[in-house]
Amino acid sequence: MFSGVFQHSIDAKGRTSLPAHFRELLSAQGADKLFITPDLIDPCLVAFAPSAWERLAEKVAAKSMFDRDIRLLSRAFIAPAQECPVDKLGRILIPPSLREHAGLVEEITWAGTVERIEIWTPQRWAEVQKTARAQETPQDLARRLSELL
Numbered sequence: 001m002f003s004g005v006f007q008h009s010i011d012a013k014g015r016t017s018l019p020a021h022f023r024e025l026l027s028a029q030g031a032d033k034l035f036i037t038p039d040l041i042d043p044c045l046v047a048f049a050p051s052a053w054e055r056l057a058e059k060v061a062a063k064s065m066f067d068r069d070i071r072l073l074s075r076a077f078i079a080p081a082q083e084c085p086v087d088k089l090g091r092i093l094i095p096p097s098l099r100e101h102a103g104l105v106e107e108i109t110w111a112g113t114v115e116r117i118e119i120w121t122p123q124r125w126a127e128v129q130k131t132a133r134a135q136e137t138p139q140d141l142a143r144r145l146s147e148l149l
Contacts, residue, residue: 001025002112007122010108014094019110022117023090025049036094036119037081038101042128045094045102045119052115053081094119 006019018026018034026032026049035053039046048056060078063070082095094104102119109125111118120128 001114002117003114004110004112005125006110008108008110009106010094010099010104014096014099014104015091016094016108017090018086018092020090022110022112023086026086033083033085034092034117035081036084036098037077038098039118040077042118043102043124045098045104047084047117047119048115 002022002025004019004021006021008017008019010016026034029049029051031050033050034047035050036045036047057078060070060074065071080097082098084092084094086092099105103121103124104119105121107122109120109122111120111125
């Protein structure tokens with residue numbers, strides 16, 4: 001399960017370091033890559049460990065190819081996904097089309113969100129955090145958390 005927020009640099013070629021904590025979690029699963037795709041709601045990317053991506057892809061594949069919503073989901077979320085290996089130094093290359101979607105230049109924020117990792121610009125991450133806290137009171141968030149537990 002991915003958790004934690006980490007800041008890293010990203011170079012002009014799209015190389016960045018995967019946070020050590022996330023590398024350890026991937027390694028424990030016997031994985032050395034992430035599947036990265038554009039988020040459908042926010043201007044960020046989402047990254048999945050191979051096992052989580054496979055479960056998601058199997059669920060989509062089990063649906064009817066004649067279902068328009070499934071086609072749209074496949075075209076917008078599955079098709080643009082890129083398999084991104086982690087090299088021996090812990091670096092990952094984020095392809096240009098994905099960097100462009102998220103506006104990634106110079107700095108990157110990795111945010112673990114249980115089964116996936118969100119990849120943001122630091123500015124957008126700060127904005128989304130501020131918005132999330134402004135829309136819900138701490139009591140509302142605590143109540144929602146207690147409902148889950």
